[in-house]
Amino acid sequence: MPGWMRIWLRAGHQHSDRDSFCPIRIANVISLIMLLTLLLQLPASVGYWTQGGSGKALLIGIFACLTMLTPLFNHWQRHKLAVYWLSLIYFIYISASTLYLGNQSHVQIFLLLGILLLPTLFSRQTKLEIYLFQTTYALAFIVLNSIETQGVSADYQHFLRPANWVFLVASFAVCAYFIQRNLEIDRRRLDEERARSDELLSNILPDSIAERMRAHQDTIADFYAEITVIFADIEGFTHLSRQLTELGLVRLLNELYSEMDQLFLSYGLEKIKTNGDGIMIVCGAPLALADHAWRACEVALRMQQLFSDFAQRHHLPNRLRIGIHTGSAVGGVVGLHKFSYDVWGDTVNLASRMESYGEAGKIQVSLATYQLVREHFIFEPRGDIDIRGIGLQTTYWLVGHKHSEP
Structure with missing residues:
Protein backbone atom coordinates (compact mmCIF):
# COMPACT_ATOMS: atom_id res chain seq x y z
CA MET A 1 0.00 0.00 0.00
CA PRO A 2 1.39 3.42 -0.95
CA GLY A 3 2.46 5.64 1.93
CA TRP A 4 -0.14 8.32 1.20
CA MET A 5 -2.90 5.73 1.45
CA ARG A 6 -1.67 4.57 4.87
CA ILE A 7 -1.56 8.18 6.06
CA TRP A 8 -5.08 8.74 4.71
CA LEU A 9 -6.53 5.63 6.37
CA ARG A 10 -4.85 6.26 9.74
CA ALA A 11 -5.70 9.96 9.94
CA GLY A 12 -7.01 10.74 13.43
CA HIS A 13 -7.22 7.06 14.39
CA GLN A 14 -5.81 6.01 17.75
CA HIS A 15 -4.03 2.65 17.63
CA SER A 16 -5.40 1.90 21.11
CA ASP A 17 -8.95 2.01 19.75
CA ARG A 18 -9.84 -1.69 19.39
CA ASP A 19 -13.35 -1.01 18.08
CA SER A 20 -13.34 -2.60 14.62
CA PHE A 21 -16.31 -0.51 13.51
CA CYS A 22 -14.52 2.69 14.41
CA PRO A 23 -16.26 5.57 12.53
CA ILE A 24 -12.93 7.37 12.20
CA ARG A 25 -11.39 4.53 10.23
CA ILE A 26 -14.63 3.83 8.34
CA ALA A 27 -14.93 7.47 7.28
CA ASN A 28 -11.34 7.38 6.03
CA VAL A 29 -11.92 4.12 4.13
CA ILE A 30 -15.17 5.30 2.50
CA SER A 31 -13.68 8.66 1.56
CA LEU A 32 -10.69 6.89 -0.04
CA ILE A 33 -12.99 4.55 -2.00
CA MET A 34 -15.04 7.57 -3.07
CA LEU A 35 -11.93 9.44 -4.22
CA LEU A 36 -10.65 6.48 -6.23
CA THR A 37 -14.10 5.96 -7.79
CA LEU A 38 -14.23 9.60 -8.79
CA LEU A 39 -10.78 9.50 -10.36
CA LEU A 40 -11.62 6.32 -12.31
CA GLN A 41 -14.45 8.19 -13.98
CA LEU A 42 -12.17 10.90 -15.36
CA PRO A 43 -11.07 9.01 -18.53
CA ALA A 44 -14.70 8.50 -19.58
CA SER A 45 -15.46 12.17 -18.92
CA VAL A 46 -12.54 13.21 -21.10
CA GLY A 47 -13.63 10.78 -23.84
CA TYR A 48 -17.09 12.34 -23.93
CA TRP A 49 -15.85 15.87 -23.29
CA THR A 50 -18.10 17.58 -25.83
CA GLN A 51 -21.15 15.47 -24.93
CA GLY A 52 -21.35 16.48 -21.30
CA GLY A 53 -18.11 15.00 -20.05
CA SER A 54 -16.65 18.44 -19.31
CA GLY A 55 -19.33 19.15 -16.72
CA LYS A 56 -18.91 15.71 -15.22
CA ALA A 57 -15.13 16.27 -15.01
CA LEU A 58 -15.77 19.56 -13.19
CA LEU A 59 -18.04 17.75 -10.67
CA ILE A 60 -15.38 15.08 -10.19
CA GLY A 61 -12.67 17.67 -9.57
CA ILE A 62 -14.75 19.66 -7.08
CA PHE A 63 -15.94 16.68 -5.07
CA ALA A 64 -12.54 14.97 -5.16
CA CYS A 65 -11.12 18.03 -3.39
CA LEU A 66 -14.05 18.11 -0.96
CA THR A 67 -13.58 14.40 -0.20
CA MET A 68 -9.98 15.05 0.84
CA LEU A 69 -11.28 17.15 3.75
CA THR A 70 -12.64 14.04 5.50
CA PRO A 71 -9.26 12.62 6.65
CA LEU A 72 -8.14 16.18 7.42
CA PHE A 73 -11.11 16.67 9.77
CA ASN A 74 -10.26 13.37 11.44
CA HIS A 75 -6.61 14.39 11.72
CA TRP A 76 -7.75 17.58 13.45
CA GLN A 77 -9.83 15.44 15.84
CA ARG A 78 -13.09 16.77 14.42
CA HIS A 79 -14.46 13.28 14.03
CA LYS A 80 -18.16 14.05 14.16
CA LEU A 81 -17.71 16.79 11.55
CA ALA A 82 -15.84 14.32 9.31
CA VAL A 83 -18.77 11.87 9.43
CA TYR A 84 -21.36 14.54 8.70
CA TRP A 85 -19.19 16.08 5.98
CA LEU A 86 -18.65 12.79 4.16
CA SER A 87 -22.34 11.87 4.34
CA LEU A 88 -23.34 15.30 3.04
CA ILE A 89 -20.92 15.55 0.11
CA TYR A 90 -21.73 11.98 -0.93
CA PHE A 91 -25.42 12.84 -0.97
CA ILE A 92 -24.86 16.11 -2.88
CA TYR A 93 -22.52 14.53 -5.42
CA ILE A 94 -24.90 11.66 -6.26
CA SER A 95 -27.89 14.01 -6.46
CA ALA A 96 -26.03 16.62 -8.56
CA SER A 97 -24.61 13.96 -10.90
CA THR A 98 -28.07 12.45 -11.42
CA LEU A 99 -29.59 15.83 -12.23
CA TYR A 100 -26.71 16.70 -14.57
CA LEU A 101 -26.37 13.37 -16.36
CA GLY A 102 -30.04 12.36 -16.23
CA ASN A 103 -31.65 9.57 -14.27
CA GLN A 104 -31.19 7.19 -17.20
CA SER A 105 -27.52 7.13 -16.25
CA HIS A 106 -28.58 5.30 -13.04
CA VAL A 107 -26.19 7.29 -10.87
CA GLN A 108 -28.97 7.56 -8.25
CA ILE A 109 -28.57 3.88 -7.36
CA PHE A 110 -25.44 4.84 -5.40
CA LEU A 111 -27.81 6.32 -2.80
CA LEU A 112 -28.78 2.74 -1.93
CA LEU A 113 -25.13 2.01 -1.21
CA GLY A 114 -25.10 5.06 1.06
CA ILE A 115 -28.14 3.76 2.98
CA LEU A 116 -26.25 0.50 3.61
CA LEU A 117 -23.10 2.25 4.84
CA LEU A 118 -24.69 4.91 7.06
CA PRO A 119 -25.18 2.64 10.15
CA THR A 120 -21.47 1.76 10.22
CA LEU A 121 -20.44 5.35 9.57
CA PHE A 122 -22.73 6.64 12.34
CA SER A 123 -22.03 3.77 14.77
CA ARG A 124 -21.28 6.22 17.61
CA GLN A 125 -24.15 8.57 16.87
CA THR A 126 -27.78 8.30 17.94
CA LYS A 127 -30.29 6.16 16.08
CA LEU A 128 -32.24 9.32 15.25
CA GLU A 129 -29.31 10.69 13.27
CA ILE A 130 -28.93 7.42 11.35
CA TYR A 131 -32.65 7.24 10.56
CA LEU A 132 -32.69 10.90 9.49
CA PHE A 133 -29.88 10.45 6.98
CA GLN A 134 -31.24 7.12 5.74
CA THR A 135 -34.70 8.64 5.23
CA THR A 136 -33.18 11.58 3.34
CA TYR A 137 -31.19 9.24 1.08
CA ALA A 138 -34.23 7.03 0.46
CA LEU A 139 -36.52 9.97 -0.40
CA ALA A 140 -33.88 11.44 -2.70
CA PHE A 141 -33.55 8.09 -4.49
CA ILE A 142 -37.32 7.86 -5.00
CA VAL A 143 -37.56 11.44 -6.29
CA LEU A 144 -34.53 11.24 -8.58
CA ASN A 145 -35.65 7.89 -9.93
CA SER A 146 -39.16 9.13 -10.73
CA ILE A 147 -38.57 12.52 -12.31
CA GLU A 148 -37.67 12.84 -15.98
CA THR A 149 -34.34 14.61 -16.56
CA GLN A 150 -32.88 15.02 -20.02
CA GLY A 151 -29.26 15.25 -18.93
CA VAL A 152 -26.36 14.69 -21.30
CA SER A 153 -26.36 13.00 -24.69
CA ALA A 154 -27.88 9.55 -25.12
CA ASP A 155 -24.51 8.07 -26.16
CA TYR A 156 -22.84 9.29 -22.97
CA GLN A 157 -25.76 8.00 -20.88
CA HIS A 158 -25.64 4.67 -22.70
CA PHE A 159 -21.95 4.40 -21.80
CA LEU A 160 -22.53 5.49 -18.19
CA ARG A 161 -25.22 2.92 -17.35
CA PRO A 162 -23.04 -0.22 -17.49
CA ALA A 163 -20.07 1.73 -16.09
CA ASN A 164 -22.14 2.84 -13.09
CA TRP A 165 -23.39 -0.70 -12.53
CA VAL A 166 -19.80 -1.93 -12.61
CA PHE A 167 -18.77 0.79 -10.14
CA LEU A 168 -21.75 -0.05 -7.91
CA VAL A 169 -21.03 -3.78 -7.87
CA ALA A 170 -17.33 -3.11 -7.20
CA SER A 171 -18.22 -0.68 -4.41
CA PHE A 172 -20.64 -3.16 -2.86
CA ALA A 173 -17.98 -5.88 -3.10
CA VAL A 174 -15.35 -3.70 -1.41
CA CYS A 175 -17.77 -2.61 1.30
CA ALA A 176 -19.02 -6.17 1.82
CA TYR A 177 -15.42 -7.38 2.19
CA PHE A 178 -14.67 -4.60 4.65
CA ILE A 179 -17.81 -5.31 6.72
CA GLN A 180 -17.19 -9.08 6.65
CA ARG A 181 -13.57 -8.61 7.68
CA ASN A 182 -14.58 -6.42 10.60
CA LEU A 183 -17.31 -8.85 11.63
CA GLU A 184 -14.72 -11.64 11.70
CA ILE A 185 -12.44 -9.46 13.81
CA ASP A 186 -15.36 -8.71 16.15
CA ARG A 187 -16.26 -12.40 16.42
CA ARG A 188 -12.64 -13.31 17.16
CA ARG A 189 -12.40 -10.59 19.79
CA LEU A 190 -15.74 -11.69 21.23
CA ASP A 191 -14.46 -15.27 21.48
CA GLU A 192 -11.28 -14.02 23.14
CA GLU A 193 -13.28 -11.91 25.62
CA ARG A 194 -15.63 -14.83 26.32
CA ALA A 195 -12.66 -17.12 26.95
CA ARG A 196 -11.10 -14.51 29.21
CA SER A 197 -14.40 -14.08 31.04
CA ASP A 198 -14.80 -17.84 31.44
CA GLU A 199 -11.27 -18.12 32.77
CA LEU A 200 -11.90 -15.29 35.23
CA LEU A 201 -15.18 -16.86 36.34
CA SER A 202 -13.45 -20.21 36.82
CA ASN A 203 -10.79 -18.52 38.96
CA ILE A 204 -13.49 -16.97 41.15
CA LEU A 205 -15.89 -19.93 41.35
CA PRO A 206 -15.62 -23.72 41.26
CA ASP A 207 -16.02 -25.08 37.73
CA SER A 208 -19.42 -26.68 38.33
CA ILE A 209 -20.76 -23.48 39.90
CA ALA A 210 -19.30 -21.38 37.09
CA GLU A 211 -21.15 -23.53 34.53
CA ARG A 212 -24.42 -22.91 36.34
CA MET A 213 -23.69 -19.19 36.42
CA ARG A 214 -23.09 -19.23 32.66
CA ALA A 215 -26.45 -20.98 32.26
CA HIS A 216 -27.99 -17.93 34.03
CA GLN A 217 -29.28 -19.90 37.01
CA ASP A 218 -30.81 -17.26 39.27
Whole structure:
Protein backbone atom coordinates (compact mmCIF):
# COMPACT_ATOMS: atom_id res chain seq x y z
CA MET A 1 0.00 0.00 0.00
CA PRO A 2 1.39 3.42 -0.95
CA GLY A 3 2.46 5.64 1.93
CA TRP A 4 -0.14 8.32 1.20
CA MET A 5 -2.90 5.73 1.45
CA ARG A 6 -1.67 4.57 4.87
CA ILE A 7 -1.56 8.18 6.06
CA TRP A 8 -5.08 8.74 4.71
CA LEU A 9 -6.53 5.63 6.37
CA ARG A 10 -4.85 6.26 9.74
CA ALA A 11 -5.70 9.96 9.94
CA GLY A 12 -7.01 10.74 13.43
CA HIS A 13 -7.22 7.06 14.39
CA GLN A 14 -5.81 6.01 17.75
CA HIS A 15 -4.03 2.65 17.63
CA SER A 16 -5.40 1.90 21.11
CA ASP A 17 -8.95 2.01 19.75
CA ARG A 18 -9.84 -1.69 19.39
CA ASP A 19 -13.35 -1.01 18.08
CA SER A 20 -13.34 -2.60 14.62
CA PHE A 21 -16.31 -0.51 13.51
CA CYS A 22 -14.52 2.69 14.41
CA PRO A 23 -16.26 5.57 12.53
CA ILE A 24 -12.93 7.37 12.20
CA ARG A 25 -11.39 4.53 10.23
CA ILE A 26 -14.63 3.83 8.34
CA ALA A 27 -14.93 7.47 7.28
CA ASN A 28 -11.34 7.38 6.03
CA VAL A 29 -11.92 4.12 4.13
CA ILE A 30 -15.17 5.30 2.50
CA SER A 31 -13.68 8.66 1.56
CA LEU A 32 -10.69 6.89 -0.04
CA ILE A 33 -12.99 4.55 -2.00
CA MET A 34 -15.04 7.57 -3.07
CA LEU A 35 -11.93 9.44 -4.22
CA LEU A 36 -10.65 6.48 -6.23
CA THR A 37 -14.10 5.96 -7.79
CA LEU A 38 -14.23 9.60 -8.79
CA LEU A 39 -10.78 9.50 -10.36
CA LEU A 40 -11.62 6.32 -12.31
CA GLN A 41 -14.45 8.19 -13.98
CA LEU A 42 -12.17 10.90 -15.36
CA PRO A 43 -11.07 9.01 -18.53
CA ALA A 44 -14.70 8.50 -19.58
CA SER A 45 -15.46 12.17 -18.92
CA VAL A 46 -12.54 13.21 -21.10
CA GLY A 47 -13.63 10.78 -23.84
CA TYR A 48 -17.09 12.34 -23.93
CA TRP A 49 -15.85 15.87 -23.29
CA THR A 50 -18.10 17.58 -25.83
CA GLN A 51 -21.15 15.47 -24.93
CA GLY A 52 -21.35 16.48 -21.30
CA GLY A 53 -18.11 15.00 -20.05
CA SER A 54 -16.65 18.44 -19.31
CA GLY A 55 -19.33 19.15 -16.72
CA LYS A 56 -18.91 15.71 -15.22
CA ALA A 57 -15.13 16.27 -15.01
CA LEU A 58 -15.77 19.56 -13.19
CA LEU A 59 -18.04 17.75 -10.67
CA ILE A 60 -15.38 15.08 -10.19
CA GLY A 61 -12.67 17.67 -9.57
CA ILE A 62 -14.75 19.66 -7.08
CA PHE A 63 -15.94 16.68 -5.07
CA ALA A 64 -12.54 14.97 -5.16
CA CYS A 65 -11.12 18.03 -3.39
CA LEU A 66 -14.05 18.11 -0.96
CA THR A 67 -13.58 14.40 -0.20
CA MET A 68 -9.98 15.05 0.84
CA LEU A 69 -11.28 17.15 3.75
CA THR A 70 -12.64 14.04 5.50
CA PRO A 71 -9.26 12.62 6.65
CA LEU A 72 -8.14 16.18 7.42
CA PHE A 73 -11.11 16.67 9.77
CA ASN A 74 -10.26 13.37 11.44
CA HIS A 75 -6.61 14.39 11.72
CA TRP A 76 -7.75 17.58 13.45
CA GLN A 77 -9.83 15.44 15.84
CA ARG A 78 -13.09 16.77 14.42
CA HIS A 79 -14.46 13.28 14.03
CA LYS A 80 -18.16 14.05 14.16
CA LEU A 81 -17.71 16.79 11.55
CA ALA A 82 -15.84 14.32 9.31
CA VAL A 83 -18.77 11.87 9.43
CA TYR A 84 -21.36 14.54 8.70
CA TRP A 85 -19.19 16.08 5.98
CA LEU A 86 -18.65 12.79 4.16
CA SER A 87 -22.34 11.87 4.34
CA LEU A 88 -23.34 15.30 3.04
CA ILE A 89 -20.92 15.55 0.11
CA TYR A 90 -21.73 11.98 -0.93
CA PHE A 91 -25.42 12.84 -0.97
CA ILE A 92 -24.86 16.11 -2.88
CA TYR A 93 -22.52 14.53 -5.42
CA ILE A 94 -24.90 11.66 -6.26
CA SER A 95 -27.89 14.01 -6.46
CA ALA A 96 -26.03 16.62 -8.56
CA SER A 97 -24.61 13.96 -10.90
CA THR A 98 -28.07 12.45 -11.42
CA LEU A 99 -29.59 15.83 -12.23
CA TYR A 100 -26.71 16.70 -14.57
CA LEU A 101 -26.37 13.37 -16.36
CA GLY A 102 -30.04 12.36 -16.23
CA ASN A 103 -31.65 9.57 -14.27
CA GLN A 104 -31.19 7.19 -17.20
CA SER A 105 -27.52 7.13 -16.25
CA HIS A 106 -28.58 5.30 -13.04
CA VAL A 107 -26.19 7.29 -10.87
CA GLN A 108 -28.97 7.56 -8.25
CA ILE A 109 -28.57 3.88 -7.36
CA PHE A 110 -25.44 4.84 -5.40
CA LEU A 111 -27.81 6.32 -2.80
CA LEU A 112 -28.78 2.74 -1.93
CA LEU A 113 -25.13 2.01 -1.21
CA GLY A 114 -25.10 5.06 1.06
CA ILE A 115 -28.14 3.76 2.98
CA LEU A 116 -26.25 0.50 3.61
CA LEU A 117 -23.10 2.25 4.84
CA LEU A 118 -24.69 4.91 7.06
CA PRO A 119 -25.18 2.64 10.15
CA THR A 120 -21.47 1.76 10.22
CA LEU A 121 -20.44 5.35 9.57
CA PHE A 122 -22.73 6.64 12.34
CA SER A 123 -22.03 3.77 14.77
CA ARG A 124 -21.28 6.22 17.61
CA GLN A 125 -24.15 8.57 16.87
CA THR A 126 -27.78 8.30 17.94
CA LYS A 127 -30.29 6.16 16.08
CA LEU A 128 -32.24 9.32 15.25
CA GLU A 129 -29.31 10.69 13.27
CA ILE A 130 -28.93 7.42 11.35
CA TYR A 131 -32.65 7.24 10.56
CA LEU A 132 -32.69 10.90 9.49
CA PHE A 133 -29.88 10.45 6.98
CA GLN A 134 -31.24 7.12 5.74
CA THR A 135 -34.70 8.64 5.23
CA THR A 136 -33.18 11.58 3.34
CA TYR A 137 -31.19 9.24 1.08
CA ALA A 138 -34.23 7.03 0.46
CA LEU A 139 -36.52 9.97 -0.40
CA ALA A 140 -33.88 11.44 -2.70
CA PHE A 141 -33.55 8.09 -4.49
CA ILE A 142 -37.32 7.86 -5.00
CA VAL A 143 -37.56 11.44 -6.29
CA LEU A 144 -34.53 11.24 -8.58
CA ASN A 145 -35.65 7.89 -9.93
CA SER A 146 -39.16 9.13 -10.73
CA ILE A 147 -38.57 12.52 -12.31
CA GLU A 148 -37.67 12.84 -15.98
CA THR A 149 -34.34 14.61 -16.56
CA GLN A 150 -32.88 15.02 -20.02
CA GLY A 151 -29.26 15.25 -18.93
CA VAL A 152 -26.36 14.69 -21.30
CA SER A 153 -26.36 13.00 -24.69
CA ALA A 154 -27.88 9.55 -25.12
CA ASP A 155 -24.51 8.07 -26.16
CA TYR A 156 -22.84 9.29 -22.97
CA GLN A 157 -25.76 8.00 -20.88
CA HIS A 158 -25.64 4.67 -22.70
CA PHE A 159 -21.95 4.40 -21.80
CA LEU A 160 -22.53 5.49 -18.19
CA ARG A 161 -25.22 2.92 -17.35
CA PRO A 162 -23.04 -0.22 -17.49
CA ALA A 163 -20.07 1.73 -16.09
CA ASN A 164 -22.14 2.84 -13.09
CA TRP A 165 -23.39 -0.70 -12.53
CA VAL A 166 -19.80 -1.93 -12.61
CA PHE A 167 -18.77 0.79 -10.14
CA LEU A 168 -21.75 -0.05 -7.91
CA VAL A 169 -21.03 -3.78 -7.87
CA ALA A 170 -17.33 -3.11 -7.20
CA SER A 171 -18.22 -0.68 -4.41
CA PHE A 172 -20.64 -3.16 -2.86
CA ALA A 173 -17.98 -5.88 -3.10
CA VAL A 174 -15.35 -3.70 -1.41
CA CYS A 175 -17.77 -2.61 1.30
CA ALA A 176 -19.02 -6.17 1.82
CA TYR A 177 -15.42 -7.38 2.19
CA PHE A 178 -14.67 -4.60 4.65
CA ILE A 179 -17.81 -5.31 6.72
CA GLN A 180 -17.19 -9.08 6.65
CA ARG A 181 -13.57 -8.61 7.68
CA ASN A 182 -14.58 -6.42 10.60
CA LEU A 183 -17.31 -8.85 11.63
CA GLU A 184 -14.72 -11.64 11.70
CA ILE A 185 -12.44 -9.46 13.81
CA ASP A 186 -15.36 -8.71 16.15
CA ARG A 187 -16.26 -12.40 16.42
CA ARG A 188 -12.64 -13.31 17.16
CA ARG A 189 -12.40 -10.59 19.79
CA LEU A 190 -15.74 -11.69 21.23
CA ASP A 191 -14.46 -15.27 21.48
CA GLU A 192 -11.28 -14.02 23.14
CA GLU A 193 -13.28 -11.91 25.62
CA ARG A 194 -15.63 -14.83 26.32
CA ALA A 195 -12.66 -17.12 26.95
CA ARG A 196 -11.10 -14.51 29.21
CA SER A 197 -14.40 -14.08 31.04
CA ASP A 198 -14.80 -17.84 31.44
CA GLU A 199 -11.27 -18.12 32.77
CA LEU A 200 -11.90 -15.29 35.23
CA LEU A 201 -15.18 -16.86 36.34
CA SER A 202 -13.45 -20.21 36.82
CA ASN A 203 -10.79 -18.52 38.96
CA ILE A 204 -13.49 -16.97 41.15
CA LEU A 205 -15.89 -19.93 41.35
CA PRO A 206 -15.62 -23.72 41.26
CA ASP A 207 -16.02 -25.08 37.73
CA SER A 208 -19.42 -26.68 38.33
CA ILE A 209 -20.76 -23.48 39.90
CA ALA A 210 -19.30 -21.38 37.09
CA GLU A 211 -21.15 -23.53 34.53
CA ARG A 212 -24.42 -22.91 36.34
CA MET A 213 -23.69 -19.19 36.42
CA ARG A 214 -23.09 -19.23 32.66
CA ALA A 215 -26.45 -20.98 32.26
CA HIS A 216 -27.99 -17.93 34.03
CA GLN A 217 -29.28 -19.90 37.01
CA ASP A 218 -30.81 -17.26 39.27
CA THR A 219 -30.12 -18.76 42.69
CA ILE A 220 -27.38 -21.27 43.40
CA ALA A 221 -27.72 -23.00 46.78
CA ASP A 222 -26.93 -26.63 47.62
CA PHE A 223 -27.06 -28.82 50.69
CA TYR A 224 -24.09 -31.12 51.26
CA ALA A 225 -24.77 -34.06 53.55
CA GLU A 226 -21.10 -34.54 54.38
CA ILE A 227 -18.01 -32.50 53.56
CA THR A 228 -14.71 -31.80 55.26
CA VAL A 229 -13.64 -28.25 55.99
CA ILE A 230 -10.10 -27.04 56.66
CA PHE A 231 -9.09 -23.74 58.26
CA ALA A 232 -5.45 -22.70 58.39
CA ASP A 233 -3.82 -19.65 59.93
CA ILE A 234 -0.25 -18.32 60.02
CA GLU A 235 0.87 -17.91 63.61
CA GLY A 236 2.57 -14.55 64.31
CA PHE A 237 1.36 -12.99 61.06
CA THR A 238 0.64 -9.58 62.62
CA HIS A 239 4.22 -9.26 63.82
CA LEU A 240 5.48 -10.42 60.42
CA SER A 241 3.37 -7.85 58.57
CA ARG A 242 4.94 -5.05 60.59
CA GLN A 243 8.42 -6.12 59.52
CA LEU A 244 7.75 -6.17 55.78
CA THR A 245 6.76 -3.52 53.28
CA GLU A 246 3.28 -3.71 51.76
CA LEU A 247 4.69 -4.96 48.45
CA GLY A 248 6.97 -7.45 50.15
CA LEU A 249 4.10 -8.86 52.21
CA VAL A 250 1.85 -9.26 49.17
CA ARG A 251 4.61 -10.98 47.20
CA LEU A 252 5.27 -13.35 50.10
CA LEU A 253 1.60 -14.29 50.48
CA ASN A 254 1.17 -14.62 46.73
CA GLU A 255 4.06 -17.09 46.53
CA LEU A 256 2.69 -19.11 49.46
CA TYR A 257 -0.91 -19.25 48.26
CA SER A 258 0.15 -20.01 44.69
CA GLU A 259 2.01 -23.09 45.91
CA MET A 260 -0.95 -24.09 48.06
CA ASP A 261 -3.36 -23.62 45.14
CA GLN A 262 -1.45 -26.23 43.18
CA LEU A 263 -1.73 -28.60 46.14
CA PHE A 264 -5.49 -28.05 46.49
CA LEU A 265 -6.00 -28.50 42.77
CA SER A 266 -4.14 -31.81 42.69
CA TYR A 267 -6.39 -33.25 45.43
CA GLY A 268 -9.69 -31.78 44.24
CA LEU A 269 -10.17 -29.33 47.12
CA GLU A 270 -11.81 -25.93 46.71
CA LYS A 271 -10.30 -22.82 48.24
CA ILE A 272 -13.26 -20.80 49.48
CA LYS A 273 -11.60 -17.69 50.85
CA THR A 274 -8.38 -16.18 52.13
CA ASN A 275 -8.15 -13.50 54.78
CA GLY A 276 -4.58 -12.30 54.88
CA ASP A 277 -3.02 -14.94 57.07
CA GLY A 278 -6.05 -17.26 57.10
CA ILE A 279 -7.45 -19.65 54.53
CA MET A 280 -10.57 -21.83 54.26
CA ILE A 281 -10.72 -24.94 52.07
CA VAL A 282 -13.46 -27.53 51.58
CA CYS A 283 -13.41 -31.06 50.22
CA GLY A 284 -16.59 -32.70 48.93
CA ALA A 285 -18.29 -29.48 47.79
CA PRO A 286 -19.47 -28.55 45.29
CA LEU A 287 -18.06 -31.75 43.74
CA ALA A 288 -19.02 -34.76 45.86
CA LEU A 289 -16.06 -36.97 46.85
CA ALA A 290 -16.46 -40.17 48.82
CA ASP A 291 -12.97 -39.87 50.35
CA HIS A 292 -13.26 -36.17 51.23
CA ALA A 293 -12.03 -36.67 54.83
CA TRP A 294 -8.93 -38.59 53.71
CA ARG A 295 -8.12 -35.99 51.06
CA ALA A 296 -8.51 -33.17 53.59
CA CYS A 297 -6.18 -34.81 56.10
CA GLU A 298 -3.65 -35.66 53.39
CA VAL A 299 -3.67 -32.07 52.17
CA ALA A 300 -3.37 -30.75 55.74
CA LEU A 301 -0.19 -32.78 56.29
CA ARG A 302 1.20 -31.60 52.97
CA MET A 303 0.27 -27.99 53.78
CA GLN A 304 2.17 -28.30 57.03
CA GLN A 305 5.28 -29.55 55.21
CA LEU A 306 4.87 -26.98 52.41
CA PHE A 307 4.70 -24.13 54.89
CA SER A 308 7.67 -25.48 56.84
CA ASP A 309 9.76 -25.49 53.66
CA PHE A 310 8.46 -22.04 52.72
CA ALA A 311 9.31 -20.57 56.13
CA GLN A 312 12.80 -22.10 56.04
CA ARG A 313 13.37 -20.74 52.54
CA HIS A 314 12.42 -17.21 53.62
CA HIS A 315 13.93 -17.45 57.13
CA LEU A 316 10.58 -17.01 58.86
CA PRO A 317 9.91 -18.10 62.46
CA ASN A 318 6.18 -18.54 61.79
CA ARG A 319 4.27 -21.81 61.88
CA LEU A 320 0.92 -22.94 60.48
CA ARG A 321 -2.09 -23.74 62.68
CA ILE A 322 -4.68 -26.03 61.05
CA GLY A 323 -8.15 -27.23 62.08
CA ILE A 324 -10.37 -29.84 60.38
CA HIS A 325 -14.00 -30.93 60.86
CA THR A 326 -16.45 -33.07 58.92
CA GLY A 327 -20.23 -32.61 58.69
CA SER A 328 -23.10 -31.20 56.68
CA ALA A 329 -23.16 -27.71 55.22
CA VAL A 330 -24.88 -25.40 52.77
CA GLY A 331 -23.06 -23.83 49.83
CA GLY A 332 -24.00 -21.26 47.24
CA VAL A 333 -23.23 -18.04 45.43
CA VAL A 334 -23.87 -14.90 47.45
CA GLY A 335 -23.99 -11.30 46.31
CA LEU A 336 -24.62 -9.53 43.02
CA HIS A 337 -21.57 -7.28 42.88
CA LYS A 338 -18.24 -9.02 43.51
CA PHE A 339 -20.15 -12.26 44.14
CA SER A 340 -18.44 -15.30 45.62
CA TYR A 341 -19.06 -18.96 46.34
CA ASP A 342 -19.30 -19.66 50.06
CA VAL A 343 -20.03 -22.55 52.41
CA TRP A 344 -21.61 -22.05 55.79
CA GLY A 345 -23.25 -23.87 58.70
CA ASP A 346 -22.28 -25.45 62.03
CA THR A 347 -19.66 -27.60 60.30
CA VAL A 348 -17.84 -24.51 59.08
CA ASN A 349 -18.06 -22.88 62.50
CA LEU A 350 -16.63 -25.93 64.27
CA ALA A 351 -13.84 -26.30 61.70
CA SER A 352 -12.93 -22.67 62.35
CA ARG A 353 -12.83 -23.39 66.11
CA MET A 354 -10.62 -26.43 65.48
CA GLU A 355 -8.09 -24.03 64.01
CA SER A 356 -8.45 -21.14 66.48
CA TYR A 357 -8.38 -23.46 69.52
CA GLY A 358 -5.42 -25.39 68.12
CA GLU A 359 -1.69 -24.83 68.49
CA ALA A 360 0.91 -23.44 66.09
CA GLY A 361 2.58 -26.11 64.02
CA LYS A 362 -0.17 -28.66 64.73
CA ILE A 363 -3.29 -30.01 63.00
CA GLN A 364 -6.35 -30.34 65.25
CA VAL A 365 -9.08 -32.71 64.05
CA SER A 366 -12.62 -33.16 65.35
CA LEU A 367 -14.06 -36.50 66.46
CA ALA A 368 -16.22 -36.71 63.30
CA THR A 369 -13.20 -36.47 61.02
CA TYR A 370 -11.11 -38.78 63.21
CA GLN A 371 -13.69 -41.56 63.02
CA LEU A 372 -13.66 -41.48 59.20
CA VAL A 373 -9.89 -41.65 58.69
CA ARG A 374 -8.39 -43.21 61.84
CA GLU A 375 -7.40 -46.33 59.87
CA HIS A 376 -5.24 -44.28 57.51
CA PHE A 377 -3.50 -41.68 59.72
CA ILE A 378 -1.69 -41.50 63.03
CA PHE A 379 -3.49 -39.44 65.70
CA GLU A 380 -2.72 -38.38 69.22
CA PRO A 381 -5.73 -37.74 71.46
CA ARG A 382 -5.92 -34.23 72.86
CA GLY A 383 -8.97 -34.91 74.97
CA ASP A 384 -12.00 -32.74 75.52
CA ILE A 385 -11.75 -28.99 75.07
CA ASP A 386 -14.42 -26.46 75.97
CA ILE A 387 -15.21 -24.41 72.87
CA ARG A 388 -17.06 -21.17 73.49
CA GLY A 389 -20.57 -21.24 72.10
CA ILE A 390 -20.35 -24.95 71.25
CA GLY A 391 -19.34 -26.82 74.41
CA LEU A 392 -17.06 -29.76 75.07
CA GLN A 393 -15.54 -31.35 71.99
CA THR A 394 -13.29 -34.39 71.73
CA THR A 395 -10.36 -33.59 69.47
CA TYR A 396 -7.18 -35.21 68.15
CA TRP A 397 -3.85 -34.10 66.76
CA LEU A 398 -3.18 -35.37 63.25
CA VAL A 399 0.46 -36.52 63.32
CA GLY A 400 1.19 -38.55 60.18
CA HIS A 401 0.33 -41.40 57.81
CA LYS A 402 -0.43 -45.04 58.36
CA HIS A 403 -1.21 -45.63 54.68
CA SER A 404 -0.79 -43.36 51.65
CA GLU A 405 -4.29 -44.04 50.29
CA PRO A 406 -7.72 -44.87 51.74
